[in-house]
Amino acid sequence: MRLYTSPRAPNPRRVTMFIAAKGIDGIELVDIDLNRGGHRTAEFTALNPLARVPVLVLDDGRALSETRAICTYLEGLYPEPNLMGVDATERAFIEMADRRMELHLMLETALCVRHTHPGLAVLEQPQFPDFGAAQGQKMRATARWLDGELAKHPYVAGERFTIADITAFCTLEFARGLLKFRPGEEGMPHLQAWRDRIAADY
Numbered sequence: 707m708r709l710y711t712s713p714r715a716p717n718p719r720r721v722t723m724f725i726a727a728k729g730i731d732g733i734e735l736v737d738i739d740l741n742r743g744g745h746r747t748a749e750f751t752a753l754n755p756l757a758r759v760p761v762l763v764l765d766d767g768r769a770l771s772e773t774r775a776i777c778t779y780l781e782g783l784y785p786e787p788n789l790m791g792v793d794a795t796e797r798a799f800i801e802m803a804d805r806r807m808e809l810h811l812m813l814e815t816a817l818c819v820r821h822t823h824p825g826l827a828v829l830e831q832p833q834f835p836d837f838g839a840a841q842g843q844k845m846r847a848t849a850r851w852l853d854g855e856l857a858k859h860p861y862v863a864g865e866r867f868t869i870a871d872i873t874a875f876c877t878l879e880f881a882r883g884l885l886k887f888r889p890g891e892e893g894m895p896h897l898q899a900w901r902d903r904i905a906a907d908y
Contacts, residue, residue, distance in 0.1 A: 708734040708763040709776075710753065715740065716812060716880040717773045718760040723872045723908055724777045728784045733762075740829060774804070777869055789869045803863035803870035811852065812877040814845035819884045842885065846892065849878075853894035860900075867904075875904045 709725075711718035725733060738744040738759050745757045753769040754761045762770045762779070770776055781790045791797030820829065821838025852862070852874065862870040878901050881887035890898030 707732070707765060708736055710736045710738050710750065710759055710761040710763070712738050712740050712745075712759045714880075714883070715759060716816070716876045717758075719876045719879070720773050720872050721760045721762070721776050723876060724780060724789065724869065726908065727789060727867070727872065728780065728787065730780065730784055741825075774808075789867070789872070791868075800863045800868045800870055803868070804873050807862065807870055807873040807877065810848045811845060811874060814841045814848060815877050815881045815885070818842035818845055819880070823884050825884075845881065845887075849887075849889060849892075849894055849897060853889065853897040856896040856900045862900075871904060875901065875908070879905075 709718075709721060711722060713719065713722075722735070738750065740759070744750060745759055750761075751757050753763065754771040756771070758771060760771070760773060760776060762776045764770060770779060778790065781788075791800045818838045818841040821833045822835050822842065855862070859865060861867055862874050878887070878889070878897075888898070889895075889901065
């Protein structure tokens with residue numbers, strides 16, 4: 707299999723972290739330079755006409771895009787260690803936690819970065835700085851809520867490490883690099899401690 711990725715972007719990083727957590731070997735990584743428009747080439751859009759990374763090309767040549775779909779496929783091929791739930795109830799609660807991370811924490815962070823960071827202007831035209839700043843405030847509100855959740859249990863979805871932790875961690879690292887966001891410096895000690903624990907392993 708072959709994974710088209712971009713190391714600094716959070717969604718591709720979610721897949722490579724998922725692969726690492728599973729200990730999967732043998733997937734070829736192909737880096738796509740987003741700033742140079744590598745995702746808009748004819749070769750790449752033949753794989754994903756929406757021009758987004760990541761894309762996993764399967765052994766039979768079919769191209770699978772969308773982060774969650776790729777991870778679901780890999781979970782099926784490599785069921786251990788389990789990262790998405792062992793039964794219907796656990797799968798549902800892990801998916802709820804993961805979707806919250808994706809649709810709130812990650813989306814708010816991405817919109818803030820894309821509309822406020824000058825380095826992202828090549829990917830987001832026009833930029834709306836006021837909108838981006840408002841999304842940054844929403845991201846911090848979500849992070850404060852997550853800080854409270856992590857005061858009650860050690861991982862995002864409960865008592866064990868799951869795909870929800872991967873989504874949250876990759877988002878925080880993206881915010882750390884481009885927004886200089888440090889939860890501990892903004893009164894979120896549980897979120898900071900959780901981030902530091904995950905970073906020690908990945």
